[in-house]
Amino acid sequence: MSVEILTLVGSLRAGSHNRQLAEAAAKLAPADVTVTVVDGLGDVPFYNEDIDTDAALPPAAARLRTAAERAHAFLYISPEYNGTMPAVLKNAIDWLSRPWQAGAMTGKPVAVIGTALGQFGGVWAHDEARKAAGVAGGTVIDDVKLDIPGSATRFAETHPYSDAEVAEQLTKVITTLAAKATA
Template identity: 90%
Template sequence: MSVEILTLVGSLRAASHNHQLAEAAAKLAPADITLTVADGLGDLPFYNEDIDTAAALPATAARLRTAAERAHAFLYISPEYNGTMPAVIKNAIDWLSRPWQAGAMTGKPVAVIGTALGQYGGVWAHDDTRKAAGIAGGAVIDDVKLDIPGSATRFAETHPYSDAEVAEQLTKVLTTLAAKATTA
């Protein structure tokens, strides 16, 4: 069985180091893992219950939910903005948390990783993302962490895929997430 992992990246900038981390994850994924990066998160309107109806559901929200329903697990890759997660990640979690206790993420394994400019690699953002995803119904794997500090210098001339330490840790994240998905 191939494990489907939906990846949500918190940076909207195409060349961001977190997008590069998602690219690395896709390249490093073992043969039994299919990793899909959710697109269009920047076009997703802020969650509003008034438009979360069959008649008014935005197409971007419907596509995200469909991708999430197909997924066996979730990988959030997040930078840190002003000490917390980017709004685009929180908004995606809000859309995936509905309907309450029956959202597309409910009961499925969730891992949170990322890289940031600062010396702690986005730890606060990752902790906040784990908290929000767990409250939204995801089965957060708290002991799976990859917080990469100093992204601007560490990846100035090296793609995360080519960084041996990152590649090894990222592979462990993916295999652990896949294992949790097959036992969930």
């Protein structure tokens, strides 16, 4: 069985190290695993139940849900903004949590990883994203963690894909997440 892992990146910045981490995940995925990085999260409006209807559903939110419905698992990759996850990632989780207890990520495995400037690599943001994903219905894989500190220095001249330690750990994240999706 081929496994589809949908990846949401919490940074909208074009040169984001977290975006690069997502690109590395896609490159490092085994042959039977497809890692798809979602583009356009910045186009998804803030969740509002008034527009979450068949008649008013924004196209960007519909595309996100369609991609999520096809996915077998989710990989959330997040920086840390002011001690928590970025609003764009939380907003995507909110859209995927609806309808309540029947959203597109309900019962599917979710892993949260990322890199940040600080010495802890975004641990607080990752913990918050795990909490939100779990409440939203995802099956959070708590033992799959990758929190990479000092992103500005570590990846100043090296793409995460070319960092042997990161590549090894990222490969483990992807293979573990894929195994949980087929279990």
